[in-house]
Amino acid sequence: MADHLLEVRNLSVRFHTAQGVVNAVNGISWHLDKGETLAILGESGSGKSVSASAIMNLIDMPPGEITCGEILFDGIDLLKASVEDRRRLNGKRIAMIFQHPLSHLNPVYPVGWQIAETAMAHGRGKAEAYDRALALMERVGIPNARAAMAKYPHQFSGGQRQRLMIAMALVLKPEILIADEPTTALDVTVQAEVLSLLEELKAETGMGLLMITHDLGVVAEAADRAVVMERGRIVETGTPHELYYNPQHPYTRKLLAAAPGKGEMRSTPAAAAPILRVQDLRKSYGGFQALKGATFDLHAGETLAVVGESGSGKSTIARLILRLEEATAGCVLWQGDDLLTKSPRQMARVRRQLQMVFQDPTQSLNPHMSVFQIISEGWAIHRDIVPKVQWKARVAELLQQVGLEPGHALRVPHQFSGGQRQRIAIARALALEPEVIICDEAVSALDVAIQKQVIDLLGELRNRLGIAFIFIAHDLPLVGDFADRVLVMQAGEIVEQGTVRQIFDAPQQAYTQRLLFAGLDADPDIHATRRSARLAMARG
Structure with missing residues (x-):
């Protein structure tokens, strides 16, 4: 035509x-x-x-x-x-x-x-x-x-x-x-x-x-x-x-x-002593309160999802825990010690156990370093993790775990798509074998098949090694598949928290209900039903 x-x-x-x-x-x-x-x-x-x-x-x-x-x-x-x-x-x-x-x-x-x-x-x-x-x-x-x-x-x-x-x-x-x-x-x-x-x-x-x-x-x-x-x-x-x-x-x-939201929700593991306790954490920028007293616990082997709109304070929590920004008030207890009072040298040792995968891999990966250098850099600092003679083999193994090829180790970040760059960032976080990984929209840039592969990998590591996750996400179906508990944030405050079943099956706050209603689903008939409901609400 x-x-x-x-x-x-x-x-x-x-x-x-x-x-x-x-x-x-x-x-x-x-x-x-x-x-x-x-x-x-x-x-x-x-x-x-x-x-x-x-x-x-x-x-x-x-x-x-x-x-x-x-x-x-x-x-x-x-x-x-x-x-x-x-x-x-x-x-x-x-x-x-x-x-x-x-x-x-x-x-x-x-x-x-x-x-x-x-x-x-x-x-x-x-x-x-x-x-x-x-x-x-x-x-x-x-x-x-x-x-x-x-x-x-x-x-x-x-x-x-x-x-x-x-x-x-x-x-x-x-x-x-x-x-x-x-x-x-x-x-x-x-x-x-x-x-x-x-x-x-x-x-x-x-x-x-x-x-x-x-x-x-x-x-x-x-x-x-x-x-x-x-x-x-x-x-x-x-x-x-x-x-x-x-x-x-x-x-x-x-x-x-591979589409998320079709699997069974996890059953919450038995309660144990928390490995991370956040108490009354606050952050102000001038007169603006970005975080208004967040309090929650994280247990070993648990996935705690943090959901909410942009600007709700989700990423602020992650940055404050890792001391990438300084909190205005509150405390972050890691194995009984307050991270907010530690010196830079002490924090450097802690960061081996607390790793983060950032939202934008374009900004978090050094454009001048090869993938091999990016993943192995942490081993040069923490020399007891992998002997240098095994670096090449371990990098190849990590790349395969996140869906890339061993040959990609010689390339630099700009030679990859956005989703591939995020996989490299996840491999870098896994390299130090941490106890906690904070994922700030870590899989949002990935296509669904690789997203499922990476989530399955993170779930395997959680089950096998007891790694705990703070999973910051806007993809609610994915949260339903992966998380144990959910924090719902709005305008710097935690407005609702509970097990994944409580939040998804019986949300108490209108804001949480609105988030769930707005989530996308692979089934076009579900969206047709939701569009009809939105039109009916607009008319009535």
Whole structure:
């Protein structure tokens, strides 16, 4: 058909690397129509983001090479368009939301200016551009948007930074919006709001939405059609309903089998003396109270999930426990000693036993170090863990445990996808054989199959070695599968806590009920029921 808004025909992309040629995309074809949401679904490294980068002319060539194909938009083959034509199209008619907002927001400019600058670069006046920026910041859910316009990216949570990226992409009301994992870092309520917002904007403007995702729940909630990719090839195409209820390809069936929220909830282990006690922990920034007296215990071999919206204080708890920031008040008792009173030298010894996997692997991995150096660095400090002659074998073992190949040890972080970088961060945390691992959205960037593999691995380590986890997450189905107890946080306070069964089966607070209702599920019929309920509530 000639009337597709965007059409990709027989596209192939390869990369020349030190290890040889990598065929990232192999002869794929798909189309996007006006007013349609097309999801490209697949695991990290399947080629879904590479194909989107080709549309926006963002592939570095070399080492990348587009060997064949066409990308047709408004009668133009984008692969043959001039640099000037691409500059006029990109941002104005075709816009993109990237996966890692901190890597794409300028740290030295206020966010309001950065959003307005997109409009000004395409001829809008300053006053109009700033008004548009303010309206979009309010619409994507940035609190106190007018004051927030003067803030800098580091002053926002990970989820809030992603909302800012979405606002920036929507400034000029593009005809096509490419969303590369747009809700990965968002809590469930904001995730639902953002997907709803994108749907509203699509309905208003007729915009075509290309959604790149590893989340089957996003596909079920937002997509009209989905393309399933494996190892650079399209293996199946269909509606969310067709893919969920009648998958034809073994790979699609594997993805569905790995979707969280379908397993049995864990039974809480017998109570024992806690290994970590947090008592009345508080943190203030000037006059703002980020954490208002958190109190909880963590037991050996237990998984304690911490859930809540962005800015609720989840990550603040993790940073205070590890002394990455200093608490305003309270105490953190580790094996009877208050960590908040320890010297830096004493804390260095404790951190071997308390490891953390951060939310954004792009920021937490040294870009100049190889994967081997990143994972083995802790052994150079704590020399009694692994003898140096065994470092190579142990690094290979850890990489395989998190779903990577031993040969990846020689690469550097920028040579991996976002999900693969997070696997490296998890392997680094496991290398020191800690007693407690704090996971700050540690698996949110992973595709469902690898996410399940990593969660199964963490569960095995918990059961075999007695490792305890503080599991900060916005993915409630995953929490239901993995956690023993749950803390629910809102505006810096713990508003509800209990066993996973108590929280999921009989939530007491309206806020907790709202979080559970907003969670995504791989079953499109569940989302259809929820949409009907939301419409009924809006009318009544």
